[in-house]
Amino acid sequence: MLRAGIVGLPNVGKSTLFNAVVANAKAEAANFPFCTIEPNVGVVAVPDERLNVLAKIASSAQIIPARVEFVDIAGLVKGASQGEGLGNQFLSHIREVDAIVHVVRCFENDDIIHVAGSVDPARDIEIINIELGLSDLAQIERRIDRTRKLARTSKDAQFEVSVLEKLAGALNEGKSVRQISLNEEETEIIKGLELLTYKPIIYAANVSEDELATGNHFVETVRQIAATENAQVVIVSAQVEAELVELPEEDKADFLASLGVEEGGLKSLIRATYTLLGLRTYFTCGPKETRAWTINAGMSAPQAAGVIHSDFERGFIRAETVAYKDLVTTGSMNAAKEKGLVRSEGKEYVVQEGDVMLFRFNV
Secondary structure, X not given: OEEEEEEOOOOOOHHHXXXXXXXXXXXXXXXXXXXXXXXXXXXXXXXXXXXXXXXXXXXXXOEEOOEEEEEEOOOOOOOHHHOHHHHHHHHHHHOOOOEXXXXXXXXXXXXXXOOOOOOOHHHHHHHHHHHHHHHHHHHHHXXXXXXXXXXXXXXXXXXXXXXXXXXXXXXXXXXXXXXOOOOXXXXXXXXXXXXXXXXXXXXXXXXXXXXXXXXXXXXHHHHHHHHOOOOEEEEXXXXXXXXXXXXXXXXXXXXXXHOOOOOOHHHHHXXXXXXXXXXXXXXXXXXXXXXXXXXXXOOEHHHHHHHHOHHHHHOEEEEEEEEHHHHHHHOOHHHHHHOOOOEEEOOOOEOOOOEEEEEEEOO
């Protein structure tokens, strides 16, 4: 399951946003720093309208969406990498996630205290990024010290030291590991380090309700910073998300439309996360259930089958595959077969977004 960690300074709306997108989560949202100490975890269904369409076609008894785990990590402060505000504990929680959602305050409100006394997205982002970078630098320097001893007699260790020194130099210049160009061999070297500034990041610009559709000058600042890191920006409003939770399902679309937007923050965040991580969705569909499965882009049919069960990958024979749009257009699997739209794909087939698949395998 995809894990996304929600981080940011205290009082930027992290826990409010978490509570809203998870809906049933119980993270405490209060107007003082460090109200979140242990990370709150919530699992949410990935919104996907295609599931309902497929379930209707197949008369499925059950719909099972893909899921994302959101982790609400306590607010970081300046000095977190040296332990300020229980920083080391909080940083260790970030190492365990697949992607970082960095909530940045982009709204003015005198009733909500900012830990630094004013709203300044550039400063706030810099504080968090410096702390993540210092934590990475300390970890890399420890690794260099250990590896140098081996480098006296090992060419592999010498190469590792050169890669680590390259990263250390960039971090000392204030860059994130995401901004460093690495080849395949270099990437393999650092894979196990779980570096914080190497994790994909989405900046969630938290705005007021009346600026959700348009954004503001704070959001533009966030976008400029994200562009230098190959990061993504999503405009959200924790205030709006909290209001959506209280509304009946049938009223949510009208409420969002009244604000000039088509979707809430959950859909925007998940879509951005899938794009950032290069994830794809395929479906299995039948009378028992219609289900969404998450895979990495470029996965072959056997690898995609292995997401369901390792036996499917080991005993893979072929996959009967039809594109979502073709199945919907024809109205049934039988009709799609009659039109020659259901394909028999082998081990080399790369699964495409929206494929509806039936796997044949030997036990």
